Amino acid sequence: MDAFFASIEEADSPIFKGKPIAVGSDPHSVAGFGTGRGVVSTANYKARKYGIHSALPISQAWQLSQKAKKDGEEEVIFLPVDMERYGVVSCGIYDIIKKYSKVVEPASIDEFYFDLTSSVSLRERSEATDVAIPEVEIASSPFAPRNDGNWQKAEKICLKIKDEIKQKYKITCSVGIAPNKLIAKIAAGMQKPDGFVIVRQGDEENFLEPLPVRELPGVGPKTGEILSKNGVEKIKDLKKFSYEDLYDMLGKYGIDLYYKAKGIDDSELVENREAKSIGEQTTFDNDTLDAVYIGEIFGKLCDNVFLRFKESGFKSFKTIAITVRFTGFETKTTAKTLRAPFDTSQGKHSGQAKKEFKIEALKLLLPYLDSRKNPDNKLIRLVGVKIENFTT
DNA sequence: TCTGGGGTCCTAGGACCC
């Protein structure tokens, strides 16, 4: 999906239409200062023109908005994240895709992989084949849609899906059609927003070669830096190295990269991923060592995590982990795996089980509030709690 | 200058077992 959160807000509230929007934490705009300490989740394209983008500190986004206002442009509309709403839309999009493909993998709240090899013949019998093929122009790209058999049927289905999503939710998405997930993902990102890119069997390497290596999923700032120091800027440059070279450079991940650079990816679609952990964390408005205040917030996090776990359908978990982040961003974690799984389903009143869980979690947190694990009395910026190792 | 919140996966070292 394109600028998913911001697009939904824009579609839901006509008064926002055409205005610059940043969805994220509260900028705390008071008396001419933006003091909020979160980041931007999603900015729509209008706001991106101001230099506002995902993960930008909200205070900086606020500054950019103020500057734009001074220059006679529109102020940015800052909106809180409404996950529940986005989740509902995400499910609706899944349902639309599911009509056209038997195998759908939700990769995140706004990304889906779906397999059209098996459903193309299915669609011959149904409505997608009745859709007129719109003229699709991909500016002088060698990867532009062409007329050829099943690829064209796949193309029709994807155009239909794009159209249904646009009709129902008034938002756009970008689609990549390719022989595997790796290429499809990169292709989908190539022409955002409202993009549509097809990379056929055999074209994978030509498609990848000129792209910056950072375009490969999994190559982030650190790996990018290591690669850059070894003279790798484009995906093409990766091919100068044997996989032994890449293993020496990056460990096991180097082997992955060796194949990715050649466009090779045989990973299967995963339709139902089970959660492996459930956690919540909060950054305080002001760093603090106030045990009562921290305890209160931490207790709420525990309550939420416990509730979400009960809703998950799992019965018990084995590991509790807590996170503490100090002023200066130094972050510590403590985990404890219980001898017996923590059973939330039976044997006790659920209120009792929750209380016991909170006590266990609190035992892990407390040393950070006093000299045991915080001898310098550093102020705390964030606390979090997470559970993992689930059993049914 | 400041750096959210929800996750997944990997690594390294230590404890422990046979």
Place this chain on the structure above:
DNA sequence: TCTGGGGTCCTAGGACCC
């Protein structure tokens, strides 16, 4: 006094993704 090799589980930290 000097000490292998295979394996599992656990903890802490880090890279990465949306």
